[in-house]
Amino acid sequence: SAANSSEVSPTIAKETLDYQKIYNQIADILEDNDWDDGSNGPIFLRLAWHAAGTYDKESKTGGSNGATMRFAPESDHGANAGLKHARDKLESVKQKNPAISYSDLWSLAGVVAIQEMGGPTIPWIPGRKDADVATACSPDGRLPDASQGPSHVRDIFYRMGFDDREIVALVGAHALGRCHTDRSGYHGPWTFSPTTFTNSFFKELLDRKWVDKKWKGPKQFVDKESGDLMMLPADMALLQDKNFKVWVEKYAKDEELFCKDFAAAFHKLEELGVPRSGNEKVYHFKPTGEN
Ligand code: ZEM
Structure with a gap:
């Protein structure tokens, strides 16, 4: 008062x-x-x-x-x-x-x-x-539901006040860390350098062939070549939606741009x-x- x-x-x-x-x-x-x-x-x-x-x-x-x-x-x-x-x-x-x-x-x-x-x-x-x-x-x-696609991801982040470019930049944080079966139910890291901040999430997303993981857990993707990396359905949304994909491609090519946009977002x-x-x-x- x-x-x-x-x-x-x-x-x-x-x-x-x-x-x-x-x-x-x-x-x-x-x-x-x-x-x-x-x-x-x-x-x-x-x-x-x-x-x-x-x-x-x-x-x-x-x-x-x-x-x-x-x-x-x-x-x-x-x-x-x-x-x-x-x-x-x-x-x-x-x-x-x-x-x-x-x-x-x-x-x-x-x-x-x-x-x-x-x-x-x-x-x-x-x-x-x-x-x-x-x-x-x-x-x-x-918070976003990892099992969902582009429209859910967009709805959740628009509610916070972000645009498509900022959404893609933020999800680039998945260069870091991993999924734990005892937490989210998903399994594995997105990149081979999960403790270094890079644009590698976007590179892996674009460059690898992603296939359905064969397991009893929730639907997720595994990279066909090594079998060691993963993507969530909500990560794949960034490839499925053309307005998201533009930014995936830019950030995969230009790490400096990614870092600048990520910092602001x-x-x-x-x-x-x-x-x-x-x-x-x-x-x-x-x-x-x-x-
Ligand atoms: Zn995440 N994230 N995230 N994320 N995230 C997980 C782990 C991490 C989504 C999601 O469902 C999940 C952002 C956006 C989105 C990090 C940072 C950021 C996990 C695994 C899931 C399931 C949890 C576990 O099992 O431990 C979805 C659907 C997102 C949007 C579409 C944004 C934005 C982030 C930061 C800016 C990080 C760093 C991790 C790794 C945590 C760890 O313990 O290794």
């Missing part, structure tokens, strides 16, 4: 956090992982994406502000299976920096993951506030639903290799 805000003492300096230091602390635990491909980078990125990708531009609900995935029912949504590993892993950084909100911590972890795995610099702005009640949880069904994703005045300081972090 107005009365409350006027009671805030101007003599109490607002705590300023050293975000590069927190960035470095997250970078320090990135390889504290002895399963998967030896990196928490991909799952930190998936956490940041699932926190933000619940945004609905019409109702202006969802998004990374609030960190509502800490609470059931959102923590139990099928799409979020496995993300507890990432939330728990980041707890040590929260303990060292109690003043950072979980919502800032998770979105910053997405930036650290991308940059430390060799991706572009992602501009980042702090100031997200955690919701303290579970009633603020996003409804289930806002990912920054936009992390800003969805976060109240801003326009005067905020924008941070550009140095990868730890350059400190």
Whole structure:
């Protein structure tokens, strides 16, 4: 209320956090992982994406502000299976920096993951506030369903406010990480370099012959030649739709363009639903290799 805000003492300096230091602390635990491909980078990125990708531009609900995935029912949504590993892993950084909100911590972890795995610099702005009640949880069904095709993918990302070009750029994150049968039910990595940020998702998608995987699991694709790589039905949507495919082809040819478009789209994703005045300081972090 107005009365409350006027009671805030101007003599109490607002705590300023050293975000590069927190960035470095997250970078320090990135390889504290002895399963998967030896990196928490991909799952930190998936956490940041699932926190933000619940945004609905019409109702202006969802998004990374609030960190509502800490609470059931959102923590139990099928799409979020496995993300507890990432939330728990980041707890040590929260303990060292109690003043950072979980919502800032998770979105910053997405930036650290991308940059430390060799991706572009992602501009980042702090100031997200955690919701303290579970009633603020996003409804289930806002994140994309991997079993669906182009129109579903488009509907989901248009709801957040993205266009076709941004959609394709964002899904290029599937250069990183893998699917886990005990989480999503799908299996395998998209690329042979799942801990390095490259445009290889688009190259593999275009260049390989993709066939139905013969197994008892959900419908997915496997590359005919090696049998080691995978695509989700929703990944194949980017080839099936001609307006998506234009961008798959551009990004497969031009990694610099992909990195530039991805950085802008990912920054936009992390800003969805976060109240801003326009005067905020924008941070550009140095990868730890350059400190
Ligand atoms: Zn993903 N993603 N994603 N994604 N994703 C998975 C894993 C990862 C979709 C999807 O269903 C799945 C974006 C878009 C879309 C990452 C980042 C981003 C998995 C496997 C599935 C099923 C989960 C598991 O089993 O562990 C669909 C349908 C998408 C849109 C059409 C966007 C956008 C992303 C970031 C910008 C990442 C990094 C992973 C790997 C996680 C890991 O643990 O290795």
